[in-house]
Amino acid sequence: MSAIPESHRDIIEQGGLGFVATIGPAGEPQNNPVWVVWDGEHIMFSLHKKRQKYWNLRREPRIAITVVDPDNRRRYLEVRGTVTAIEDDADRSFIDSIARQFVGTPRYEYDAPGAERVVVKVRPEHSSQMG
Numbered sequence: 001m002s003a004i005p006e007s008h009r010d011i012i013e014q015g016g017l018g019f020v021a022t023i024g025p026a027g028e029p030q031n032n033p034v035w036v037v038w039d040g041e042h043i044m045f046s047l048h049k050k051r052q053k054y055w056n057l058r059r060e061p062r063i064a065i066t067v068v069d070p071d072n073r074r075r076y077l078e079v080r081g082t083v084t085a086i087e088d089d090a091d092r093s094f095i096d097s098i099a100r101q102f103v104g105t106p107r108y109e110y111d112a113p114g115a116e117r118v119v120v121k122v123r124p125e126h127s128s129q130m131g
Contacts, residue, residue, distance in 0.1 A: 003124035008077040011069050012038040015101065018045065021064040022056035030056060035098045036067060042121040043079060046095040046108075047086075049116040057083050063122055075131025085121040094119045 004012060018036035021029055032053060034045045043065055047054045057063065061083035069075040089095055092108065095117050099108035111117070 003079065003081070003127050004077070005127065005129060008075075008127070008129040011067050011075070011077045012036070012043065012079070014070075016067055016070055017102075018043070018065045018067045020045065020053065021066075022053050023060045023062065024052065024056055025059070035102045036065060037098065037101070042084065042123060043081070044094070044119055044121050046089060046098060047118050047120055048111060049118060054086075054118065057086065057120060065122065069131065072131060075129075077127060077129050079122070079124045079127045081122045081125045083120055084123045085119075087119045087121070089117040089119050092117060 015037040016035065017033050019031055020034050020036075021031045024030045030052060034047070034053075036043050036045045038044075047057075062080070063083055064078060064080045066076055066078040095108040096106065099105045
């Protein structure tokens, strides 16, 4: 049985802005929006290696991600799971694909020169939903 119910799979399949909650170094929650995509098995997103989320996930791979249906703000999917991989995106192909999909530009141009990016892969283990 999938952790993502059929009734709300469309939310994650279309991707979009997800609110990613990680556990900070002192045990405090940290929650930030990121663009998320679904490959049918993992929720994936890009991180800059100098961000706190990156270090949080290196230390503690448990994560929660909430994606709100852009057409109905009362409908959402919240997924809890574990980071199964953090892979270098040295050629920036993943972050550039996100820029094309969500921002409409051919390249992601919001990083400082030389910024190092990674692709985070999350295995969903549990979900809750509304709407």
